[in-house]
Amino acid sequence: MFKDITIGQYYQTESLLHSLDPRVKIVGTLAYIISLFVVDSFAGYLVCALFLIVMIRLSNVPVGYIVRGMRAILILLLITMAFNLFLTPGETLVKFGFLKITKQGLAFAVKMAIRLSLLVIGSSLMTLTTTPNQLTDAIESLLNPLKRLRVPVHEIAMMMSIALRFIPILMEETDKIMKAQIARGADFESKNLIKKIQSLVPLLVPLFISAFRRANDLAMAMEARCYRGGAGRTKMKPLVYQGRDQGAYFILLAYFCICVALRLLPLPFLV
Amino acid sequence: MTDTAEVTGLTDETELTGLSDTGELAGLTVTAERKWTAMGITLENVSYVYEQGTAMQTAALQGISLEIPDNQFIGLIGHTGSGKSTLVQLLNGLLRPTSGRVLYNGKDIHEDGFDKKALRANVGLVFQYPEHQLFEVDVLSDVMYGPKNLGLDEATCKKRAIQALENVGMKEKYFKTSPFDLSGGQKRRAAIAGVLAMNPRILILDEPTAGLDPRGRDEILGLISEMKQKLSMTIILVSHSMDDVARYVERIVVMGHGKKVFDDTPRNVFKHYIELEDLGLSAPQITYIMNTLRDYGMDVHTDALTVEEAAAEILRAAKRQP
Ligand SMILES: Nc1ncnc2c1ncn2[C@@H]1O[C@H](COP(=O)(O)OP(=O)(O)O)[C@@H](O)[C@H]1O
Ligand SMILES: [Mg+2]
Numbered sequence: 259m260f261k262d263i264t265i266g267q268y269y270q271t272e273s274l275l276h277s278l279d280p281r282v283k284i285v286g287t288l289a290y291i292i293s294l295f296v297v298d299s300f301a302g303y304l305v306c307a308l309f310l311i312v313m314i315r316l317s318n319v320p321v322g323y324i325v326r327g328m329r330a331i332l333i334l335l336l337i338t339m340a341f342n343l344f345l346t347p348g349e350t351l352v353k354f355g356f357l358k359i360t361k362q363g364l365a366f367a368v369k370m371a372i373r374l375s376l377l378v379i380g381s382s383l384m385t386l387t388t389t390p391n392q393l394t395d396a397i398e399s400l401l402n403p404l405k406r407l408r409v410p411v412h413e414i415a416m417m418m419s420i421a422l423r424f425i426p427i428l429m430e431e432t433d434k435i436m437k438a439q440i441a442r443g444a445d446f447e448s449k450n451l452i453k454k455i456q457s458l459v460p461l462l463v464p465l466f467i468s469a470f471r472r473a474n475d476l477a478m479a480m481e482a483r484c485y486r487g488g489a490g491r492t493k494m495k496p497l498v499y500q501g502r503d504q505g506a507y508f509i510l511l512a513y514f515c516i517c518v519a520l521r522l523l524p525l526p527f528l529v
Numbered sequence: 530m531t532d533t534a535e536v537t538g539l540t541d542e543t544e545l546t547g548l549s550d551t552g553e554l555a556g557l558t559v560t561a562e563r564k565w566t567a568m569g570i571t572l573e574n575v576s577y578v579y580e581q582g583t584a585m586q587t588a589a590l591q592g593i594s595l596e597i598p599d600n601q602f603i604g605l606i607g608h609t610g611s612g613k614s615t616l617v618q619l620l621n622g623l624l625r626p627t628s629g630r631v632l633y634n635g636k637d638i639h640e641d642g643f644d645k646k647a648l649r650a651n652v653g654l655v656f657q658y659p660e661h662q663l664f665e666v667d668v669l670s671d672v673m674y675g676p677k678n679l680g681l682d683e684a685t686c687k688k689r690a691i692q693a694l695e696n697v698g699m700k701e702k703y704f705k706t707s708p709f710d711l712s713g714g715q716k717r718r719a720a721i722a723g724v725l726a727m728n729p730r731i732l733i734l735d736e737p738t739a740g741l742d743p744r745g746r747d748e749i750l751g752l753i754s755e756m757k758q759k760l761s762m763t764i765i766l767v768s769h770s771m772d773d774v775a776r777y778v779e780r781i782v783v784m785g786h787g788k789k790v791f792d793d794t795p796r797n798v799f800k801h802y803i804e805l806e807d808l809g810l811s812a813p814q815i816t817y818i819m820n821t822l823r824d825y826g827m828d829v830h831t832d833a834l835t836v837e838e839a840a841a842e843i844l845r846a847a848k849r850q851p
Contacts, residue, residue, distance in 0.1 A: 270585065323583060437623050438662040441654040442723060443646055443678030460674065463664035467709070 267327075267426070269386040273318035276387045279503040280396035286510050287384040293517040294373050294380075302520045303372050309513055310380055317387050324379060324386070331378055335371055342367035390422035399497055412488025420476070428469060435464045568634055569763065570597040570620055570652065570731065575629035577615050589615040591787045593629070597765065599730060602757050604774035604795070605767045607784030608809035613767050614657065616784065617733045620765075621652040650679055653729030657736045659720030663708040668699070668719050671708050675727040686726075693726035694719070696759065698752055714745040718752070725756075731763040732756075738773060750777065775799070775813040776835045783808065796832040815839045 275283070294306055314321060346363030353359075385393070398415035405411050436446060439460045446461075448454050577590040590612045597603065597620070607613045618624040619631055622638045622645050631638050633648055656662070665671035672690040681689070694704065697718040703711065708719050717737070724732065734753065738746040754777045757764050768774050774781065774795075781798045783791040785808040791798045798805075802812035802820070811817075819831040819839060829846040833839035 269583075320583070434656065435662055437618065438656045438659065439674075440623060441621060441649055441656070442662075442675040443649055443727065444674075445646075445678065460662075460664045464662055468661060 267385065268389050269319045269323065271318045273316060273387065274502070275313065275317040275383070277502070278387075278506055279497060279499055280388050280392040281400055281497060281499075282503045282506045282510075283384050283388050284393070284396050284400060286506065287381055289510055289514050290380045291377055293514055294377055296517045296521050298369070298521065300369075302517060303369070303376070305516060305520065306376055307372075310376055310383070313383060314379075317383060319383070319386050324382065327382055328375065328378065331374070335374055338374060339367045339371050342370050390419060393422065394419035395493070395495075395497055412491070416488075424469075424472070427472065428465070431468050432461065432465055435461055435468075568599050571595070571632040571635075572619070573630040573632065575619060575626045575631060577612075577619060577624060578627045579615075581627065589787055590619070590626075593789050595782065595789065595792070597731060597763060599763055600761050601763050601780060602754075602778045603763065603765045604778035604781045605765055605784065606771060606774065606781055606810060607769065609769060611784040611808070612787040613769075613784055614735055617654060617735055617765065617767060620731075620733060621649050621654045623654070646679065650675075650727045651730050653724040653727055653732045655721050655724045655732070655734045655737060657739055659723070659737075660708075660713070660716035662723075663716065663720060666707060667705045668694070668708050668711070669704040671719060672722045672726050675723055679727060689726045689728065690722070693722040696725055696756060697722045714741060714748060717741070717745075717749065721752075729762065731765065733765040733767070735767045736769070737766070738768065746773070753777070769810070771799070771805075771811060772813050775815075783810070795834055799832065799834075 290306075290309070297303060297306060314324065343359055343363050344357050346360055346366050348360035348362030351359045351361055351364065388396075394415045397418065398411055401409070401411045401414070436444075440446065444457060444460060445453070446457055448457060572593050572595040575590060575593045575595075576588070579585070579587045579589055593616065605613055605616065615624065619626055622631070625639055633652070636643060638645070638648055663671050665674065669687070669690055672693055673686040676686040676689045691704070699715070699718050699722060703715065703719075708716060711719060721734070721737070737749050737753065741749060750773060753764060753766060757777075766774055766778060771781075778795060781791065781793065781795050782789060783798060783805070790804075790808060791801060799812040799816045802816050805812055813834065815833055815836060815838075816831065819829055819833055819842070822829050822843070823831055827843075827846055828849060829842050833842050
């Protein structure tokens, strides 16, 4: 059941997107997220969506796999839509008692839904095509200038990489413990809220114990190999930009300019 | 390799007759009746694929047909990754086969309206490293968790839990200690008791000796075979080591690369010790000794399972020789 959540997971395959420098992908994802907030017309969202579709095609990740990951945020999406739909003031379209749907509310709710979906798919595309190790390497390299300000960049990157590494492990562990308790008659599908919370105890207690045990083992193993933090540490695979990475930066820049232009130019046909 | 239907006919009596020198299968006539009563678990051409439709797709099991009758001691052997753990999770309905059917007492367990909870009480599964599932404040309450989930009243749960703890040889002074204060071997016993307290008719233990020292291993294996004798239920002992199971079980199912390779009495399976090596397994050490003796020209039968049997056979051969 946890296997259904694809957000934050790496999808192993070969593609242009997989082979890009992770720094490009982080910067690109940030630019994409910002672009979603720059544009505010349906035409603008169309451009954003098209860009994303091309990226998905370039990533070789099956569309079905990405869409399945969206199920995890479906509820969040619906709640956001409901709030925007009913609570935006403006021209009334329909009225149910004290609730009313306004024209502005409808437009805003649809835009929010599109924005949120694109945001989630866009950022999960980054994690789907980049291993956690690459990600943290890239973050460490991008944050490097902050070292001058005595920000512990290496330590932050190391903590992130450990946390990311532990996500699949803990998911697997949860799956295992859950199955073991189901084999002892546990019922995790009860509709009753109190029962549901009670049924979590046999899951969470073993899970925490196992997380602490693993953390302890890892600390021991790092110490045994004389880990001393980042000073003087070199990389086995240093990040070096290739030609295609520069090309990717150029495309990103072009895309971003189009988004800004769509916002600034008063084109009459844009809603 | 014999087919499943024949092996199903193997009962305790067969094990006794099986001790004769020939090691041939007796009891083929029982087969037909057994099939019709259809007690226990039946797998019909079951396959299982993990993460179907993704790049990580793994075919863990392919076309497995298997009968698990009542009251039999079965060893399920295979190299790491051969699909043993996947197979046992299919047996109590934790996983749903990608294709094929799983029947319990003749009924498809994935049909609508089938009582899965009752199935899980009847088919108890002890996972690998079962001590990782302990969570209660004391050992007794932890063992009572299973029976409680079955909706039994407090007194019955307690009675069953105490019984189960006694059956795994847990001393009463530990009943009220925290399970996390126990030693490794004791924890494992407590966890096994947690499943035993549900009174299963079929008990499956997935690598119950993993991570134990040789002494703990022998203790757990001894305990399991004791339980088999005392509680007359089917026990499926999963292991990657033939030496672990050879002396205890009456039937061995060998898995290799997601397929069932052998399903027969230990004696007959060990005759294939060369093929077993290709699967990353080995016959018990005793089989190698006897085969080596025979290669050196000693007139011994090579199907001894234990050191005692081997010693008797060697003495007998020595007497026969001039
Ligand atoms: N949760 C899982 N997700 C994906 N693949 C799995 C999972 N569990 C097992 N597998 C794969 O299925 C195959 C059989 O594994 P398993 O049944 O655990 O074998 P065994 O218990 O004999 O070691 C292996 O190739 C393993 O990598
Ligand atoms: Mg296993």
